[in-house]
Amino acid sequence: MAGPVISARELSLVFQTADAPVYALSRVGLEVEDGDFVSFIGPSGCGKTTLLRVIADLEQATSGTITVNGMTPQEARLKRAYGYVFQAPALYPWRTVERNVGLPLEIMGLDNAPERIARNLELVNLKGFEKKYPWQLSGGMQQRVSIARALAFDPKLLLMDEPFGALDEIVRDKLNQQLLELWDRTKKTVVFVTHSIPEAVFLSSKIVVMSPRPGRIIDVIETNLPRNRTLDIRETPEFLSLAHRVREGLKAGHSYED
Amino acid sequence: MSAAPAIAVKPVAREPGNTFPVAVVCLAILLVWYFAAIPMNWVVTGPKIAAGGGGLSNLLAFSWNEARPVLPAPHQIAMELWKSVFTVAPWSVKSLVYHGWVTLSSTLVGFVLGSLLGVALAIAIVHVKFLAKSLMPWIIASQTIPILAIAPMVIVVLGSIGFTGLVPKSLISMYLCFFPVTIGMVKGLTSPEVMQLDLMRTYNASANQILWKLRFPASVPFLFTSLKVAVAIALTGAIVGELPTGAIAGIGARLLQGSYYGQTVQIWAALFMGSFLAAALVWLVGVAERFTLRRMGVKP
Numbered sequence: 001m002a003g004p005v006i007s008a009r010e011l012s013l014v015f016q017t018a019d020a021p022v023y024a025l026s027r028v029g030l031e032v033e034d035g036d037f038v039s040f041i042g043p044s045g046c047g048k049t050t051l052l053r054v055i056a057d058l059e060q061a062t063s064g065t066i067t068v069n070g071m072t073p074q075e076a077r078l079k080r081a082y083g084y085v086f087q088a089p090a091l092y093p094w095r096t097v098e099r100n101v102g103l104p105l106e107i108m109g110l111d112n113a114p115e116r117i118a119r120n121l122e123l124v125n126l127k128g129f130e131k132k133y134p135w136q137l138s139g140g141m142q143q144r145v146s147i148a149r150a151l152a153f154d155p156k157l158l159l160m161d162e163p164f165g166a167l168d169e170i171v172r173d174k175l176n177q178q179l180l181e182l183w184d185r186t187k188k189t190v191v192f193v194t195h196s197i198p199e200a201v202f203l204s205s206k207i208v209v210m211s212p213r214p215g216r217i218i219d220v221i222e223t224n225l226p227r228n229r230t231l232d233i234r235e236t237p238e239f240l241s242l243a244h245r246v247r248e249g250l251k252a253g254h255s256y257e258d
Numbered sequence: 259m260s261a262a263p264a265i266a267v268k269p270v271a272r273e274p275g276n277t278f279p280v281a282v283v284c285l286a287i288l289l290v291w292y293f294a295a296i297p298m299n300w301v302v303t304g305p306k307i308a309a310g311g312g313g314l315s316n317l318l319a320f321s322w323n324e325a326r327p328v329l330p331a332p333h334q335i336a337m338e339l340w341k342s343v344f345t346v347a348p349w350s351v352k353s354l355v356y357h358g359w360v361t362l363s364s365t366l367v368g369f370v371l372g373s374l375l376g377v378a379l380a381i382a383i384v385h386v387k388f389l390a391k392s393l394m395p396w397i398i399a400s401q402t403i404p405i406l407a408i409a410p411m412v413i414v415v416l417g418s419i420g421f422t423g424l425v426p427k428s429l430i431s432m433y434l435c436f437f438p439v440t441i442g443m444v445k446g447l448t449s450p451e452v453m454q455l456d457l458m459r460t461y462n463a464s465a466n467q468i469l470w471k472l473r474f475p476a477s478v479p480f481l482f483t484s485l486k487v488a489v490a491i492a493l494t495g496a497i498v499g500e501l502p503t504g505a506i507a508g509i510g511a512r513l514l515q516g517s518y519y520g521q522t523v524q525i526w527a528a529l530f531m532g533s534f535l536a537a538a539l540v541w542l543v544g545v546a547e548r549f550t551l552r553r554m555g556v557k558p
Contacts, residue, residue: 058456077462084460090453094475094554103471107461133555 011064023214047215083150211253219249368431376439410502427499435488442484446477482547
């Protein structure tokens with residue numbers, strides 16, 4: 001059995017500003033196993049997006065160690081180890097849906113593009129929208145295109161930075177359900193940043209509770225909910241007690257104070 | 259049971275036509291022009307009125323029909339344009355079509371060269387950090403030198419090594435029109451959002467791929483805006499390039515001859531020809547813009 005997909009030890013990221021240094025991440029330790037669905041939850045400024053960006057090599061830690069697939073984040077990025085989904089769809093408006101999904105394939109020079117595009121558009125339920133331009137789609141559909149794009153080159157690791165943060169709750173529920181089915185079917189490892197407690201509990205196999213100033217990990221919760229769960233699970237006592245524990249963690253990290 | 263009442267559909271509101279207001283403005287300009295011709299031409303008409311019978315009808319007849327007026331009336335310019343465009347052979351030196359073509363050809367060469375130079379400079383500036391600091395001040399300084407001061411030097415220097423006619427004029431056009439293209443394209447090539455650039459970084463895309471798949475497509479609207487400015491000043495550059503050497507062909511030459519011989523009507527006709535050319539070129543760039551953006555799937 002190979003080692004963990006992501007392993008961070010004593011990881012810190014300190015920004016030097018004019019008056020005082022800002023501790024975006026302070027001595028963070030984390031293990032993500034193959035096939036995990038890990039959520040980072042916490043208020044703004046707790047470093048959850050920063051941590052995700054460090055994993056993706058879009059940001060560099062100032063001390064500590066981190067490996068992705070046993071490599072440095074930079075080596076992993078150069079090997080195209082992960083697909084990244086941003087807070088906004090970030091689609092290229094001059095490309096149709098299929099050409100947006102095909103963008104990473106063009107850049108990486110992968111073959112089988114039509115088959116990969118078709119398979120991944122079907123995975124996010126967007127078959128029939130291949131020729132549409134982004135402006136012709138709703139916000140939820142655009143974000144699904146960006147998920148198909150992140151999956152197009154078949155990375156084993158999916159990094160998602162508040163992908164549904166800008167969507168309304170009804171659309172978000174639906175996409176959460178679809179994402180869970182996708183995770184169950186593809187057996188990917190997913191790291192997911194959110195500030196919604198129900199979303200984190202519903203989706204995750206492991207919840208990482210974070211708090212700000214300095215950005216640090218307060219609690220790591222294994223959920224042990226069944227893999228093929230539906231939205232109804234949110235009314236069960238197990239779900240509510242998990243949500244309660246997340247809230248307690250946030251409270252312990254002074255996340256509800258000014 | 260009675261049938262449900264039909265559901266009314268709100269009609270699509272139509273933009274009211276704006277032909278009428280445009281016509282009114284044009285008419286107002288013409289009226290002001292005709293009226294202004296009376297005092298402006300008084301130097302010429304005054305003595306005539308004093309010598310032979312006065313009266314309003316004579317004043318108007320003199321003011322609007324002088325052979326060498328200070329300000330020609332619009333219909334005089336229209337007649338001169340008609341005469342020099344349609345009644346003479348297009349290759350004759352009396353034809354404004356001939357002179358227009360001479361200016362247009364060097365405009366187009368200068369415009370193409372200037373646009374290519376402008377895009378190339380912008381790409382260099384966006385990719386090499388120190389160029390932004392080291393090149394930009396020179397680019398801006400180049401545009402603060404009056405073109406009328408530098409044009410004779412360009413013509414004389416190039417003439418002394420055997421380049422005359424189209425080449426020096428095109429170079430002056432190029433010198434003027436690369437500037438808006440560089441400025442617009444630097445803005446356009448840096449217009450992609452951080453997220454769109456981060457996405458390319460996660461793919462480990464090369465600088466070349468980022469340029470052609472992200473920066474360049476994102477800059478297209480900026481490019482066309484710059485090209486509209488560039489094509490109009492390329493024409494100005496070509497006309498200015500025809501002035502200092504007393505060139506014998508081109509709109510600039512026509513302006514110069516007109517001023518030598520006091521042919522104000524001829525000057526104005528040449529000016530109008532230049533304006534028509536500029537308007538047509540800007541319009542053509544606009545057509546290319548609409549076509550390109552539609553091909554790129556931009557929201558109509």
